[in-house]
Amino acid sequence: xxxxxxxxxxxxxxxxxxxxxxxxxxxxxxxxxxxxxxxxxxxxxxxxxxxxxxxxxxxxxxxxxxxxxxxxxxxxxxxxxxxxxxxxxxxxxxxxxxxxxxxxxxxxxxxxxxxxxxxxxxxxxxxxxxxxxxxxxxxxxxxxxxxxxxxxxxxxxxxxxxxxxxxxxxxxxxxxxxxxxxxxxxxxxxxxxxxxxxxxxxxxxxxxxxxxxxxxxxxxxxxxxxxxxxxxxxxxxxxxxxxxxxxxx
Ligand SMILES: NC(=O)c1ccc[n+]([C@@H]2O[C@H](COP(=O)([O-])OP(=O)(O)OC[C@H]3O[C@@H](n4cnc5c(N)ncnc54)[C@H](OP(=O)(O)O)[C@@H]3O)[C@@H](O)[C@H]2O)c1
Numbered sequence: 001x002x003x004x005x006x007x008x009x010x011x012x013x014x015x016x017x018x019x020x021x022x023x024x025x026x027x028x029x030x031x032x033x034x035x036x037x038x039x040x041x042x043x044x045x046x047x048x049x050x051x052x053x054x055x056x057x058x059x060x061x062x063x064x065x066x067x068x069x070x071x072x073x074x075x076x077x078x079x080x081x082x083x084x085x086x087x088x089x090x091x092x093x094x095x096x097x098x099x100x101x102x103x104x105x106x107x108x109x110x111x112x113x114x115x116x117x118x119x120x121x122x123x124x125x126x127x128x129x130x131x132x133x134x135x136x137x138x139x140x141x142x143x144x145x146x147x148x149x150x151x152x153x154x155x156x157x158x159x160x161x162x163x164x165x166x167x168x169x170x171x172x173x174x175x176x177x178x179x180x181x182x183x184x185x186x187x188x189x190x191x192x193x194x195x196x197x198x199x200x201x202x203x204x205x206x207x208x209x210x211x212x213x214x215x216x217x218x219x220x221x222x223x224x225x226x227x228x229x230x231x232x233x234x235x236x237x238x239x240x241x242x243x244x245x246x247x248x249x
Contacts, residue, residue, distance in 0.1 A: 003231030005030030007136070008057070008083050010074075012065070012122065013092025015040035017190030018141065020047045021218035022089055022225050027051035027058065029226060034078060034085075035060045036092065059083075065092055065118035066110055075125035085129045086136035087229045090119035090163075093141065095192055097152040111155030116162050127174055135177035137229045140167050141221070142184045142240065144248040160184075164240045171238030179237040181228045186244020188216040211246030 009026050013019035015037035023033045024047065033051050035058060037044035044060045051058035061077050063070035078085060094114050096107055123138060130136040145153065146160025164182050171180040187206045189197050197203045197215055207213050224243050227233055242248045 001029050001226050001230040001232060003234075004226065004229060006032075007086040008032040008034065009087035009089060009229065010034040010036065010078065010085060010122075010126065011089040011091055012036040012119070013038075014047055015044040017192060018185065018188060018218045018221045018225075019089070019091040022091065022222040023047050023058075024050050024054070025219075025222045025226050026087075026229075027054040027056035029230075030056065031087070031229075032057035032083070033059075034081070034083070036074060037062060038064045038092070065114045068113065068117075071118050071121035071125055074122060075129075078126065078129070084133035085126060086133055088123065088126060088130070088136075088138045089141065089225055089229070090122060090138070091141040091225075092119075093143075093156075093160075093192075095153055095156050097156075099152055100154055103154055108155045111153075111159045115156060115159035119163065120166060123170065123180075127170075127178060131174075131177045137179045137233075138170070138174075138181070139225045139228045140164075140180070140182045141225070142167075142182045144184050144186045144242055144244050147184050147240065147242060148248050167240060168238045175237060179228075179233070181233070181236060181238065182240040183221060183224050183228065184240055184242045184244070184248075185221050186210065186216055186242065186247040188218060188221060190218060206247075209247060210244070211249065214245060216243065216245060 014035035048058035143160040167182040
């Protein structure tokens with residue numbers, strides 16, 4: 001894909017699911033990858049091995065995004081690598097599907113830190129590096145739950161809705177050097193909702209409510225992320241693309 005090769009991308013949550021597939025796809029396009037992970041060190045190293053096999057440089061960086069100090073540590077480790085960063089994919093995320101009545105302050109704070117504040121701080125600290133390197137692009141991974149409401153997981157919904165909103169503001173603020181877009185996945189078969197697609201009744205219910213009649217795969221999302229980072233989307237900024245088989249309709 002045009003404009004990805006010989007550049008470097010930071011992908012948060014690259015140990016599993018959508019982030020892992022995005023890192024692998026970017027490496028296939030000739031882009032070097034900095035793979036952030038939190039608990040799945042072995043899986044992150046395995047993603048790095050695949051990226052290297054594809055001929056890309058690959059580095060791993062650990063950090064719990066629920067810890068407010070993590071974004072600064074990630075930024076300083078990247079600066080120590082001496083690499084010119086051109087792309088960021090803010091993909092790491094956690095979902096807690098508690099009902100409204102079971103939503104404690106701690107649950108609100110964790111969702112806000114992991115799904116909104118840390119991704120936003122990563123951009124605040126690293127967007128100047130992208131600018132110094134000659135410009136680039138950012139993709140924030142939100143959710144269709146940030147686009148339309150549901151009756152569970154309110155902190156997650158609020159954080160993801162805010163992520164779409166700041167994507168628009170940052171697209172104005174960081175232009176013209178850096179484009180900023182969001183992708184909102186629908187139901188994708190990853191660990192995040194493994195319980196859902198392992199439950200045959202729920203799985204069929206989602207399929208029947210989805211116009212394209214299937215669950216998404218990590219590849220469905222990673223291709224759109226690569227497109228939004230590449231020069232093929234050079235006139236697109238501040239947009240949120242729902243990649244959900246039409247579910248949000
Ligand atoms: N799957 C879906 O249906 C779906 C739908 C809508 C939106 N999304 C969004 O898509 C993104 C990727 O989700 P996925 O489905 O690929 O999920 P996943 O398979 O569960 O992977 C989540 C990734 O995020 C990282 N992560 C989780 N909590 C973290 C924390 N506290 N600090 C740092 N990293 C953390 C994990 O790292 P470790 O394993 O190393 O801890 C892992 O790499 C998320 O932002 C999610 O909200 C997914």
